[in-house]
Amino acid sequence: MTSHQTTQTMKPATAAKKLGVYLEATPAEFQEGVVSRAELNALQNDPPQWLQDLRRNGPHPRPVVAAKLGVSIAGLARGGVTEALTTEQIDALKTENPEWLQKERATQAEVRKEAVRIKAKHEQDAARAAERQSDPRA
Template identity: 70%
Template sequence: MKPATAAKKLGILLSAAPAEFQEGEVSRSELNALLTDPPEWLAELKRNGPHPRPVVAARLGVSIAGLARGGLDADLTTEEIKQMLVEMPAWLVTERATQAAVRDENARVKFERAAKAEARAKRERSAR
């Protein structure tokens, strides 16, 4: 696979990876080896960054769109993420609340669908 695809699957920034990783192809077995037994450079990148936007969003507890709405388009290090969580800018508070509301709504819909499916199954059993 292309290095960009492998970096995405590993959750790292391709530009922060070593040149030999950026320039070569990565086989499925090599990717699995990197996932199960990461070399020091990969462990360091995952630990300290810089992190790609999906990882930054997850660590901040917001969506990628929330990062964009907050005007945050740079890749952040772990220290910068921690600092942002300490400072809690207004946009981050708002986006975290939005993300929590979305999670709650998704849970409500999932519960409602499960209840409807159970009621449907119960009706079908009693109709037999």
């Protein structure tokens, strides 16, 4: 009995997300087809010129824009940024440094600081629990 292995494919939107690019900016043949796992791996390992250009210049999808600005995706929306931005537009926003961006960066820094504090607390609690478990007097 032989098993048929089907090729795993994904929609262009999924592939674009995995590649970190804005789907609407990709070539038509990419948008209209399906992408196999092997094709995705090939694009990641040896990106064609169009993919290199998109990653360098954009337009970038919101998760990439948010990361480049150091804010959350929700922070982008609160700041009124709902569209994909180019690298040039992102750099202009960084230079301009509007009040909403300053506020969202501060919020994001607080979120990161709190995440570190919680992680440390969990590690400390786990260490105490392990100590209690190994201590025969407990």
